[in-house]
Amino acid sequence: MVKNSKILVCDDDETLCYLLKEQLLEEGFTVDTVYDGRFAIDAIKRKNYDLLLLDLNMREVQGDEVLKFVVDYNSSIQVVILTAQTEIRSAIDCIKIGAYDFISKPYNFDELLLTINRALEHKDLLVKTALLSEQVNKKLSTRIIGDSKELQRVINLANKSAMSDSNILIEGETGTGKELLAEYIHKHSARSEMPFVVINCASLPDQLIESELFGHEKGAFTDAKSTKQGLVEIAHGGTLFLDEIGELSLALQPKLLRFLENGEYRRIGGVTNLTSNVRVIGATNRNLLEEAGNKNFRRDLLFRLNVITLTIPPLRERKEDILQLANHFLEIKSPIRSPKKLSPDAERILLNYDFPGNIRELEHIIERAIIFAENDLIEPEDLNLPADSLRGIHRKIHLHETTAEPISLEDIEKQHIAKLLKDTKWDRGETAKLLGISPKTLYLKIKKYEIKQE
Numbered sequence: 001m002v003k004n005s006k007i008l009v010c011d012d013d014e015t016l017c018y019l020l021k022e023q024l025l026e027e028g029f030t031v032d033t034v035y036d037g038r039f040a041i042d043a044i045k046r047k048n049y050d051l052l053l054l055d056l057n058m059r060e061v062q063g064d065e066v067l068k069f070v071v072d073y074n075s076s077i078q079v080v081i082l083t084a085q086t087e088i089r090s091a092i093d094c095i096k097i098g099a100y101d102f103i104s105k106p107y108n109f110d111e112l113l114l115t116i117n118r119a120l121e122h123k124d125l126l127v128k129t130a131l132l133s134e135q136v137n138k139k140l141s142t143r144i145i146g147d148s149k150e151l152q153r154v155i156n157l158a159n160k161s162a163m164s165d166s167n168i169l170i171e172g173e174t175g176t177g178k179e180l181l182a183e184y185i186h187k188h189s190a191r192s193e194m195p196f197v198v199i200n201c202a203s204l205p206d207q208l209i210e211s212e213l214f215g216h217e218k219g220a221f222t223d224a225k226s227t228k229q230g231l232v233e234i235a236h237g238g239t240l241f242l243d244e245i246g247e248l249s250l251a252l253q254p255k256l257l258r259f260l261e262n263g264e265y266r267r268i269g270g271v272t273n274l275t276s277n278v279r280v281i282g283a284t285n286r287n288l289l290e291e292a293g294n295k296n297f298r299r300d301l302l303f304r305l306n307v308i309t310l311t312i313p314p315l316r317e318r319k320e321d322i323l324q325l326a327n328h329f330l331e332i333k334s335p336i337r338s339p340k341k342l343s344p345d346a347e348r349i350l351l352n353y354d355f356p357g358n359i360r361e362l363e364h365i366i367e368r369a370i371i372f373a374e375n376d377l378i379e380p381e382d383l384n385l386p387a388d389s390l391r392g393i394h395r396k397i398h399l400h401e402t403t404a405e406p407i408s409l410e411d412i413e414k415q416h417i418a419k420l421l422k423d424t425k426w427d428r429g430e431t432a433k434l435l436g437i438s439p440k441t442l443y444l445k446i447k448k449y450e451i452k453q454e
Contacts (some may be wrong), residue, residue, distance in 0.1 A: 037061025220269025
């Protein structure tokens, strides 16, 4: 059974409705009953159902009319027709219109239950497929790269936050990985099997954002040729990630606040309140407390959203992670047959660069360097950093070298060999090639300097 499934039973036989409701409640479903098609239509407008058990012959509005309404209004609702033996032809016609299946009366409950579960699994698959199609060119990974104390502290807080169901605000500069952290929280929460839905609040105008979030009714505006589900409805049971939430207009903020307070919303052009159970995670590169002080962001929305606040430090404040991230990008972006590596000088340049664009900038630098490097070793010039930045980095390195304690040539050689051995995972042939010496000479130097494999 799909979790949190809501079923509407529509049949003019009140006794059958009562029995069906009792049986389905025992199976753990949420069940409502109505006795005519017009009441079914009213109920579907008021509430989000996953499945409709629908009789064909009723007093006022017939089942086929209800089915046509459902297909047009919210095609994600799975419809199972309850039909008499004499109405099989009509039931088959209903499947052509959009019903999932039909069951003949008198029904066998085990057979009906099997059909219901299959229909709900079909709906779940449709939702997941729709989300996958939106993200087909987007490689999401819940693996967070980095061992620095600053990052590990954030991950530890994220793990604790995932166990709750509270709303979360993730703060951090552009490119620090806020969406990745949000997905990490979702994957480690009780909602992990349900949808993780993303919307960027800075990428769409107000009306489109409202339509994306809450959906719209057919005819609500010029291009609204059919009813559309909102992302809050698609994300039901899962997590809704609102990226760049600080960009949300003051006109839309009260509607989001209302949804956060009680889970209620209205589609554009709708007159009835719908509900959805989602966890909201917002992300921003702004200081929303300052924005609230400047009247650009509602203070009550901020306090409703930031029950838990996580702040991702910029890359320049966790330099221990730079080379680990750089090597990760080299691994996934280099051609398989000719993987590239960073030279020691290129590593020093990266370690002394401030990365105003954070991890996203590092990823682009590595991707560009792979293209520019003429051999398997990436040199500083292949990084293609801004000239002003390079001059500052060279001054920083020179100052460090002139103020550091003197170090012998042998110590420098030992450190360099040990570093390359570690980078190549103790591939002596590869290390010797990088050093420009023979494997035998490398062997003798390892013995001389007593370099041990960690």
